[in-house]
Amino acid sequence: MAEAENIIDVVDLTVGYDGIRLMENLNFSVSRGEIFGILGGSGSGKSTLLKHLIGLYRPFSGDIRIFGESMVNAGERAKRDLRRKFGVSYQNGALFGSMTLLENVAMPLEEHTDLSREEIKEIALEKLRSVGLEKFADYLPAEISGGMMKRAGLARALALNPELLFFDEPSAGLDPLMSADLDRLILSLRDSTGTTIVLVTHELESIFSIIDRVIILDRESRGIIDSGDPRLLRTGSEHKWVRDFLSRDGMTLAASSVRR
């Protein structure tokens, strides 16, 4: 992280759904190589914010710049070009039901590269291997478990080696071992390729073991109530809710053994 180059800049962003303003005048940036967490209570608008960041919804006002380009004012084509540069891993995988895992992972490659069939297959298998699913390459999404779908979704998000990755609840619904595995995978992605990662999560384990910096959304005040290093916020935040949220029962920083 030599140069503090911003990958994402959010400026005075107001988001919500027709009529309802959920978050007003958000300002934050994510710098290159950072693992950035979006936290907040259930229903606070984390997924909503994420969907705006990836350009699925149009904000009420404000701007989102990704790689320096405005996502809000971009035309459909510019938006599409921008989207090729980042990967999104959805809460439930969002795999295409009529295609096998291999075909799912191969799809971004087929759409956006000129590689040969063999090369694509090679890369797709490699990505599946990295999430531990190479044995299931020929399965359909309906034939595997929820956790596996999620990992396959991640493999697909990784297919084009994006510089930026978005996750919605990567470890929800995974067993503790698997979610520790996933945390390790996310960390190694960042450490080996410098991928910038934005994730929405509830898991304290992940929060303390991999996330560098968080913002905490609050529904009441429709904004960010606190931000910074989660390890410091746990005791140092001036908001009781944040301290409580970050120090739920039995959680120790032992989880940070995952880290390196």
Added chain:
Amino acid sequence: MRTFIINVGRDAADGFSGAAGGVAFLGEVCCGVAETLRHPEKLRWRFVWYYLELCGRKSVPIVVYICFLMGVILAFQAAVQLRNYGAELFVADLLAFSVLKELGPLMVAVIATGRAGSSFAAEIGTMKVDEEINALRTMGINPCRFLVVPKLLAMVVSLPLLTVIGDIMGLAGGLAVAVSYLGMPAGVYISRTFEVLRPDVLYMGVLKTVFFAVLITLVGCYRGFASSSDAQGVGRAATLAVVNGILAVVIADAVLTLVYMAWGY
């Protein structure tokens, strides 16, 4: 009264935003078609085959039954009337024109709306619930190119073929009545049919179904994309796909009839 006016206003506004959504959808479909024409290698033939199976081959039995019976019913009704005037032979004329011009294309289109239109809506609606549509968008893929174009292609190919089958079965139904009920020799009926029919009657009827195919597919897919993201929403989308699809087909048929007439056909 006030709430009534407000509701009417709201419905009109919904209709308007619905129309705006429809225009955006049409735009995306056109982009999808243009992209496919520019990069035909990106078309997923496997999906085209799948929908050809679904809308085409698997619809053959129902088309055969319904069109044959429709021919029987129509011929029977006509025979009862025409017999009074000793004009049984004209059953062949009546059948030939009404089946080939109107009933064949329309029946097949209605069947296709029920089978294909509803399944398109349900499929796309379910994909929306599972965030697959969002996933496509964030992968930088136009969902219409991926989801609508293969369906469109399959429907435009299969509906005219089904119509030819339906037409033949309708005429066969008429023949069955002529032979069994009117005691007409099969040869007489058949030669009368060929005598009055010009091939362009068949072509123009079949041509209509190309328009129907496009409409049924677009309405079905649009309903899927517009469905709300829950299980009930998907059910409603499938119903609306059929209701709106049939309406669209009938309106298009009326318009096409006028156009054909204006052409002096």
